[in-house]
Amino acid sequence: MNTKIGESRGDRIFTICNYIFLSLLVLSVLYPLIYVLSASLSSTKAVASGRVWLFPVEFSLLGYKTIFEYSKIWVGYGNSMFYMIVGTTVNVILTILAAYPLSRKDFYGRGIFMFLFVFTMMFNGGLIPNYLLVQDLGLLNSRWALIIPNALSVFNVIITMSFFKSTIPNELLESAQLDGCNDFKFLFKIVLPLSAPIIAVISLFYAVGHWNSYFGALIYLRDASLFPLQLILRDILVQNSVDPSMMGDATQLANKIGLQQLLKYSLIVVSSLPVLIAYPFVQRFFVKGVMIGSLKG
Numbered sequence: 148m149n150t151k152i153g154e155s156r157g158d159r160i161f162t163i164c165n166y167i168f169l170s171l172l173v174l175s176v177l178y179p180l181i182y183v184l185s186a187s188l189s190s191t192k193a194v195a196s197g198r199v200w201l202f203p204v205e206f207s208l209l210g211y212k213t214i215f216e217y218s219k220i221w222v223g224y225g226n227s228m229f230y231m232i233v234g235t236t237v238n239v240i241l242t243i244l245a246a247y248p249l250s251r252k253d254f255y256g257r258g259i260f261m262f263l264f265v266f267t268m269m270f271n272g273g274l275i276p277n278y279l280l281v282q283d284l285g286l287l288n289s290r291w292a293l294i295i296p297n298a299l300s301v302f303n304v305i306i307t308m309s310f311f312k313s314t315i316p317n318e319l320l321e322s323a324q325l326d327g328c329n330d331f332k333f334l335f336k337i338v339l340p341l342s343a344p345i346i347a348v349i350s351l352f353y354a355v356g357h358w359n360s361y362f363g364a365l366i367y368l369r370d371a372s373l374f375p376l377q378l379i380l381r382d383i384l385v386q387n388s389v390d391p392s393m394m395g396d397a398t399q400l401a402n403k404i405g406l407q408q409l410l411k412y413s414l415i416v417v418s419s420l421p422v423l424i425a426y427p428f429v430q431r432f433f434v435k436g437v438m439i440g441s442l443k444g
Contacts, residue, residue, distance in 0.1 A: 187211070187412040194408045210413030213406070220417075223376035226290075230375055231357040231421070234294045238353040239346060241299045242307055247334055249304070250311035251320075264301045274366070281367055292367035293360065293375070303349045310345040311338065351429045355422055380414055383407075 181201060186194050190205035198204050214220050248254045249261055272280075277296065286292040315338055323333045339346070361377035368374060 183412050183415050187409070187416045189409070191406050191409050194412070209406075210409040211417070213410060214413050214417060219371075219379055220376070220414075222372060223374055223379040226373060227358055227376040228421075229290065230293050230360070231354050233290075234297070234357040235350055235353040237294055237298050238300065238303075239350055242303050242349055243334075243339070243342075243346070245299065246304045246307035247311055247338060250308045250315070252317070264304060268301045278366060287367055288369045288373070290373060293357075293363045296363070297356075297360075300353070303352060307342075307345050307349060310342065314341060347429045351425065354425065358422060376418055380418055383410065383414060 178201075182199070185201060185203045186199045187210050188203040188206055188208070189199050190207045191209065193199055193204035245264070249257050249264075251257070281287060281292050281296060284295070286295060319337065320333060323337060328336070359377060361375060361381055364373070364375050364378045365381075368378075
């Protein structure tokens with residue numbers, strides 16, 4: 148027999164208030180995104196005059212056309228893709244190689260290693276010692292200056308270690324050892340195939356970090372051909388410095404101020420595409436990957 152518990156008046160009011168609050172929260176997040184997209188698809192005159200509120204006004208692809216004709220954007224895009232792909236690969240490999248031994252109870256001295264890892268989270272030498280270290284390693288003005296110093300995140304190591312401890316039972320290791328499986332074969336043949344959720348999650352964390360990073364490039368790089376996309380966006384969006392070659396023939400269609408505003412919105416959309424495309428493929432792993440260990444059974 149099915150019994151249904153009726154909601155009280157207070158429960159209904161609480162539910163309605165929750166819906167209203169969450170709806171307002173969603174609108175506050177969605178509206179800036181919709182506005183930026185609509186502005187990037189509008190004409191320069193509409194953007195400069197502030198006539199864009201929700202939908203595109205005087206539909207135009209001039210902003211995207213101008214961006215794709217600007218060589219520095221493509222150079223920055225290529226550099227950012229390199230830093231993201233190579234950097235994320237290095238990050239994930241080192242994270243797994245650090246987290247798996249620390250998750251093993253039979254790993255001698257893991258408490259000491261864990262202390263050293265956590266110590267780096269609490270204490271940092273600062274900007275100048277980090278710069279001197281990169282300089283002494285000969286990494287200044289090279290691509291590796293943005294990859295090697297940030298090759299490992301202790302926070303992600305702890306998350307991955309917790310996943311291994313909660314997901315890979317000791318009985319599975321003992322059974323594999325009885326069949327003659329060594330540690331490396333157990334890691335690559337058994338542990339990694341079972342760890343797709345956490346690998347996907349930390350890969351996205353690292354990839355987004357590399358894609359959005361610009362401060363390291365600002366400090367360590369001098370060659371403009373090595374600049375990531377975010378550093379080029381900084382010059383355009385923050386400092387309002389647009390190369391005259393970026394204008395091209397577009398100056399005949401609109402004034403410089405209107406085109407600069409249009410380029411800002413178009414650049415925001417273009418620079419966000421890789422993360423927006425990657426996120427849906429990883430989102431389904433988030434609950435299992437990030438929340439692992441929060442519930443004990």
